[in-house]
Amino acid sequence: MTSKMTPLLEHNEQFARTYAPVPLGLPAAQVIVITCLDHRVDPAITLGLRLGDAPVLRNAGGRVTQPVIEEIAYLAFLGQRLSGGQLTDDSRFEVAVIHHTQCGTGLLADPGFRREASEATGVDEAALEASAVGDPHATVSADVGRLLASPLLPPRMSVSGHVYDIETGRVTTVVDARYP
Numbered sequence: 001m002t003s004k005m006t007p008l009l010e011h012n013e014q015f016a017r018t019y020a021p022v023p024l025g026l027p028a029a030q031v032i033v034i035t036c037l038d039h040r041v042d043p044a045i046t047l048g049l050r051l052g053d054a055p056v057l058r059n060a061g062g063r064v065t066q067p068v069i070e071e072i073a074y075l076a077f078l079g080q081r082l083s084g085g086q087l088t089d090d091s092r093f094e095v096a097v098i099h100h101t102q103c104g105t106g107l108l109a110d111p112g113f114r115r116e117a118s119e120a121t122g123v124d125e126a127a128l129e130a131s132a133v134g135d136p137h138a139t140v141s142a143d144v145g146r147l148l149a150s151p152l153l154p155p156r157m158s159v160s161g162h163v164y165d166i167e168t169g170r171v172t173t174v175v176d177a178r179y180p
């Protein structure tokens, strides 16, 4: 039986031929990206990220959930350890939250759709509502605020908010990088 993975693994075979491993260390771009899992908004492609450039956290909508905040707290801890505690002012990190237009989670703003989704999947309705991105400008601002307000946000880490437009491929900054 052929697997859907076959063409992808063939691609990987090509990739591995010229591959050079990146050692475990600080990400070169000094940015952590939080964005939607949508297959149209892969930041490696839209932002030109290469291996070793930036950790990317993705979930439905690119929402700043408690698990996402905990991942960032751990990444900061790991970064401190990998640098031997030598992180300077030049090595401050920025968390970039990127929401996008035409997000599939936008449908969850409709109570009827949300109820059906909850019944069909067993996922809590409130959780579905919390993930909805109807107006990405509004949700990205709210999520930047949530991250900045979290006591788990590591010190010396700034947060910015952006919207990716599916129609144009352009990323617009909605909230400039700021500290708590």
Ligand SMILES: [Zn+2]
Binding pocket: 036, 037, 038, 060, 061, 062, 100, 102, 103, 104, 105
């Ligand atoms: Zn999305």
